[in-house]
Amino acid sequence: MGHTNMPLNYSCTRPQTDKCRSSGLQPYSCNDNLNNALGSIRVLGLELIEHELKPHLNTVLTNIKEGQKGAAEQVVVSGILPILALSLRSRGPLTLLTAKLVAELAKESVVRKGFGDAGLVTALLSVLTSSDQELLLHAVRAIARMSYDSSKQQELLLRRGAVPRLVAILLRFPEKETLEEVCLQALCSVSGMGVAEEAGMVWERGASVRPEESVFHGVSPHTCGFASSVILVRASRWAPGQYAVNIEVFQRCSSSFWSLHGNKRTARWFPFSSLGSCSNLSSMIKFPGRNVPQTKSLKTRMFHTFL
Template sequence: MPLTYTYTRSRLDKRRSSRLQPFASNDNLNYALGAIRVLGIELIEDELKPHLNTVLTTIKERKKGAAEQVLISGILPILALSLRTRGKLTLLTAKLVAELAKESVVRKGFGEAGLVTALLFVLTRADQEVLLHAARAISRMSYNSSIQQEQLLRQGAVPRLVAILLRFPDNEALEEVCLLALCNLSDMGEAEEAGMVWERGVSVRPGETVFHGISPHTCGFGSSVTLVRVSQWAPGQYAVSIEVFQRCSSSFWNLHGNKRTVRCFPLAGLGGCSNLYKVVKHSARTVPRTQSLRTRVFHTLL
């Protein structure tokens, strides 16, 4: 029997609270989704919170069919509205959207539901924890997805991510998420499970910040080295260069009777800028790839 709800409103209740009563179902997820559909119309925060938590817990547990239920429930536009509202539910909603972004079946509906523009709007916020989850959602959306990459690039994801890197240089977790998002947008990223480790690098050029990430190969014979350079070439104008090198271990080459010189790069840190610049526009171009090196360059005006 399908799940149905009654929605009652007491005229005497000054808080204009809502109450949902399931006629028949023990499915907590279905009940929570139905509640969000009804309560989300007015974003009644105190009553929405437990239902958002129920959906978040269920999605984290990767229960079979949960992602499909979320997609067909119609709550994605409500999540987009919640992100834009700047209310008490913004952080919880950002966490939920970041988890939903892991599910390919759900993130395909992000664009139509307005979640892409909502996430980009959130990237202009000052709350670093909210930024962390919003950037993580964008990173997951764009991983290995040319359609999502193109949409995010067209709508200005790169300048917003670069602005965060410059504004919060001391937040390592936020820095790593933004760097992974930039790599995924360039279609040269690694899956989260790869365990890439990021560090700040040394640059010999004024106005340039360098990051390098190392992701060990699962076979144990080498690693992937990713270099991200953010270079200021005019006031408020930056070039973001992303390069990926494949580096093999000496034991691998000795095993095959070959020797190879590992490329060395100067690495370490430059200070960050505390100003968040207004995004003007963004464009990108692809540099031709070679067998040993892949490069992507974004020209960004902030």
């Protein structure tokens, strides 16, 4: 297949950095390696040839992880997101590296806004059936990050069946703590009950009094000594292939904070029926606050889901 190698030109207008000066580069050439990598991915991407694409994907990953100024915007302009989605779906040699890159890109709001249109949401969900634990770790982390503060992404993930897939991972890998924690973070983020990754949420498996129920609780450190978030997640098996997921969020306050602000919180019960009930699900998502009872205890969402 022939291609016309059209270089992608991006201008770097930032001041000359110490790194540039020490390497002898001109100010406008600081991101030349990134520009070339993005251009090569766009030209070669449809063929997904590992030995040709791998170094370019690594270059982009390095720039994003190091927080290079303007790198995220360059990724958006380059138009490589659909190629990353294709790589994830292919389940080929590049899939793991691509999942790592997508997880890093999901930190950047300017990039993750385009995940839906680029097909990355459905591509990430397709990865969740894999048995590769490292691949699952990065894919789930990407889902947690992209949905944390985006109601649009949350709705799309709910419609596409993210919850049952995430629950399935919890059940398949009960002894893998890192994967378990990331999966719980993703469940909370998709449900709109998430806590920022920077909060340092610590998860533990709790005791259950019901048969075939898994209980997890997560605690974030106190913020400025006043309050911390406590999340309780219960995953229950009702019947073969049918599970209920209940997510509750509490605010644990210090005595001084408590005396100032009292104990006022809201409660939610949010049912998630079968994967096929998109019309009912849509109406509940559009009006999540309608007829919500007020209580003094917690904020809750419940998903009834079929695997």
